[in-house]
Amino acid sequence: MSAAAELVWDLGAELAEGPAWDAVRGALWFVDIKGRGLHRYTPATGDTASWDTPDQIGFALPAEDGSLVCGVRGGLHRFEPDTGVFTLIQPVEQDRPQNRLNDGFVAPDGSLWFGSMDDSEVVKTGALYRWADGELTRHDDGYGVTNGPCLSPDGRTLYHHDTLARTILAFDHDDGALSNRRVFAVTDDGYADGPSMDSAGVLHVGLFNGWGVAQFSPEGERIGKIDMPVQTVTKAAFGGEDLRDLYMTTAWLGNADKRGEQPTLGGLYRLRVKTPGLPQNLIRL
Template identity: 80%
Template sequence: MTEPVLIWDLQAELGEGPVWDAARSCVWFVDIKGRRLHRYVPASGEKTSWDAPDQIGFALPAEDGSLICGVRGGLHRFDVEAGDFSLFHPVEVDRPQNRLNDGFVSPDGALWFGSMDDSETETSGALYRWFRGELERHDDGYGVTNGPCLSPDGRTLYHHDTLAKTILAFDHSDGVLSNRRVFAVTEDGYADGPSMDAEGVLHVGLFSGWGVARFAPSGQRIGTIRLPVQTVTKAAFGGPDLRDLYCTTAWLGNADKRIEQPTLGGLYHVRVQTPGLPQSLIRL
């Protein structure tokens, strides 16, 4: 494992949702509070940003080459060539206090994502699955949702209630969840975005925890990848061999720490030994 390297000092207020786009050999991620979508191309170092219509929780690649984005109020399609966002599926019109947060694409092409109260005071967040035009709510009552992600065999889905510092696990079969249980609790930070490696080790960004926590399939904490900033929101595997770990960070709630941590909100890179899982594409 290499030491973390700052590759984009963009100082995002709430950087989130890194994802590897193999077709374009780039990393997409968002600044939720800054309402911006970002793209980083490792081979050239090219950095590009777009303004989003509202707070944007995730941007994930679809089979038609577009990105499907979780913007407050609904799912939007982002046309990469035109740089345009267009709403195609409203979400939670009955919960106007909420916004969308983290998301994930399962191998069957389904989009899983969560919502949360924007003020982080009510437990009005929920877990959803969108598949080919159909939206289904699978769980409810979250403070701040993050995730989900799946085990390599697809039989376990992990999803977080970040305010409770709790990682939940569900049995998963063909898009159906059961046996909701506590998988782990993070004591040294808030369990933020998760990613999975090829050996079934869960990697969890630690908000206020200075790194990325690693959990064995048993739920045992087996280590931490330390970063030089305290608010790590998510780490995603990328690169040709899926051994490049891209970590988003944030200064939200820590503006007073920016003097001693001036790179809060930057995008970091760590080279790891075990690869991650290939990024699936959303089926439309």
């Protein structure tokens, strides 16, 4: 592992989140939730591109047909990069107007998992959903701030966070069904934010106000930490041709008064790592 993470885009996002590697385009997608922006970084050229979003956006994940499925407040939207058009394809939580969508993940079967949360981060109205074959299913409920989920390399364990509780949960996973909900780990040096999994089964967890990325073994043991020069890391995700480039999104939300001493809060970082991540799956539409 290299000594320090490299700042690759100093965009000053208020709440950057959800990095996802697009192998077809050789690019990284991520969002700025509060800034209502969708962003794309192409490492081969250094090119950047940005689009305004219809509302707060929690994730943007590649689909099989080249579009993206985006978790925008109020529903899932299909985004066409060539036109910049967002189209609502699945309303979500019309009965919970105080909520917005947060983090998301694509399973190997092409299903989309994602969470919701109270936008004020006060009431525990967040839930965990799966969207597959046009059907939306609520699998868990009662979260303060959802983050994740992600799956173990064998697909048998699903991890999902309640960030307000600093708690990483684990579930047994079998063909889209969840059981045996349990506490996997608790972070005491920051709030457990977005998770990603490497090919060895090590869970990488962004630490909001924790100055880095925590690493956990499959048994839930804290085995390491990637230190960062800014205190608010929202998620780390693997990219690059060999999936050994770890991209980390950051934010200045809640730390606007720290921007003088941490001027790159809200930037996109990259770190070369030894163990590759898992491929980014594509949503089946």
